[in-house]
Amino acid sequence: MFTDAHNRLWPLILAAGALLISSAPRAESVLPVETWQTDNGANVLFYATDSLPMVDARVIFDAGSARDPEGKGGTASLTASLLEEGTTERDAKAIADGFARVGAEFSASANLESTAVRLRSLTEDDWLWPAVELMAEVVAHPAFRDGDIQRERKRQLRAIQSRQQSAQAVASDALRKAAFGDHPYAHPTQGTRESVEAIEPDDVRAFHDRHFVADNATVVIVGDLDRQAAERLADTLTAALPTGSAPPALPEVPPLNESETRRIDFPSEQSTVLIALDGIPRKHEDYLPLYVGNHVLGGSGFASRLMSELREKRGLAYSTYSYLMPLRAGGRLVMGIQTRNDQVDTALSLMTEELSGFIENGPTDEELADSQANIVGGFPMRLNSNSKITEQIGALSFLDLPLDYFDDYTDRVEAVDDGDIRQAFDQHVDPERRVVVIVGPEAKEAEANGESD
Structure with missing residues (x-):
């Protein structure tokens, strides 16, 4: 929606406040994670499980699209996709065959803020260690051959072209640009046609050299291993990485200074309307009141106020929603709806009215209690596999949240009251300062009538 397929980072960010935690007092930490550093400076987080003879390992780099070189958006995404295309020792087929031979699953992808390289393997020595060694080779020694880069660049350009066939994707990309302006968060993770065409092979190599270093890496290991095996795994994955240094912190996201409406012509039976308002960084002390409040406003599906007022009572849309986009350097609150072309103004007015009323x-009491119960009751679905546990731990580390964050989480959710929510929304969300993107077939006519800012 607002980012490419939510950029995979939004389930992690939202799930960072949603692990399986009992409301009863606990003598031990909910998530007892062991931590250490490798000799060359990579951070390691390890959580031992014994439910299955498997291990999930993930290396996370601060190397998302926010780190793309200026004017060359899509570099992070292109670099990640090329990791599977060959190393200095073997080609793409040999890499794929190597993982398949030991039954391992491997993937790499970039999102808005990070690049993650993932491995899932059985823990039996004959299966695990060949997979780990191959992953280490892929991460540290990609070949980045000119031909592979050109081929993957064409594939990425086709994906960008394909996104232009989706009104939702067009709206999401346009809103991201309008909401973040000149900030590094502004451009699509895959880039634009112009920015990807500007990427040269040396740009990919330089991006990898700068960001795929130990001091910029976090290794998360979850599975049926003991500490000694986990240390060996982390060392193997990072030993060939240069020490390097983490990139500097991103600039803070500036607040929206005024309202703006952008209309984009698109041949569709319905119009897509997205609204971005000011938000907060993930570590902000008001995150939890905003999160619980947004659950009531538009984050709980059919139970949300937006869905009740705009769909059930007025039939304006099949789906309407809101979500927080809390990043490390700032954030936005996003509201969205798809509605009939002749109902856009009505829907937009009612969404604004509902937001203003909610802020005031x-x-x-019933909405708050239901949302708190829903958040607490939904915890089991957030922690039902090693892979999800790996995501949670990785999110905590990347967002610089304390590892004991979950220990009293349900108590803190249940302690949020309506005053906390009103205070947080009143302080951080101003309906008079917003960016609106409307994608639909009436756009050209609206612009001709002077309705576009």
Whole structure:
């Protein structure tokens, strides 16, 4: 929606506040994670499980699209996709065959803020260690051959072209640019046609050399291993990485100074409307009141106020929603709806009205209680596999949240009251300062009538 397929980072960010935690007092940490550093400076987080003879390992780099070189958006995404295309020792087929031979699953992808390289393997020595060694080779010694780069660049350009056939994707990309302006968060993770065509092979190699270094790496290991095996795994994955250094912190996201509406002509039966308002960084102390409040406003599906007022009572849309986009350097609150072309103005007015009323009055006691119960009751689905546990731990580390964050989480959710929510929304969300993107077939006519800012 607002980012490429939510950029995979938004389930992690939202799930960072949603692990399986009992409300009863606990003598031990909910998530007892062991931590250490490798000799060359990579951070390691290890959580031992014994439910299955498997291990999930992930190396996370601060190397998302926010780190793309200026004017060359899509470099991070292109670099990640090329990791599977060959190393200095073997080609793409040999890499694929190597992982398949030991039954391992491997993938690499970039999102807005990070690049993650993932491995899932059985823990039996004959299966695990060949997979780990191959992953280490792929991460540290990609070949980045000119022919592979050109081929993957064409594939990425086709994917960008394909996104232009989706009104939702067009709206998401346009809103991201309008909401973040000149900030590194602004451009699509895959880049634009112009930016990807500007990427040269040396840009990919330089991006890898700068960002795929130990001091910029976090290794997360979850599975049926003991500490000694986990140390060996982390060392193997990072030994060939240069020490390097982490990139500097990104600039803070500036607040929206005024309202703006952008209309984009698109041949569709419905119009897609997205609204971005000011938000907060993930570590902000008001995150939890905003999260619980947004659950009431538009984050809980059919139970949300937006869905009740705009779909059930007025039939304006099949789906309407809101979500927080809390990043490390700032954030936005996003509202969205797809509605009939002749109902855009009505829907937009009602969404604004509902937001303003929510800021002023907050949730009802019943809405708040239902949302708190829903958040707490939904925890089991957030922690039902090693892979999801790996995501949670990786999110905590990347977002610089304390590893004991979950220990009293349900107590803190249940302690949020309507005053906390009203205060947080009143302080951080201003309906008069927003960016609106409307994608639909009436756009050209609207612009001709002077309705576009």
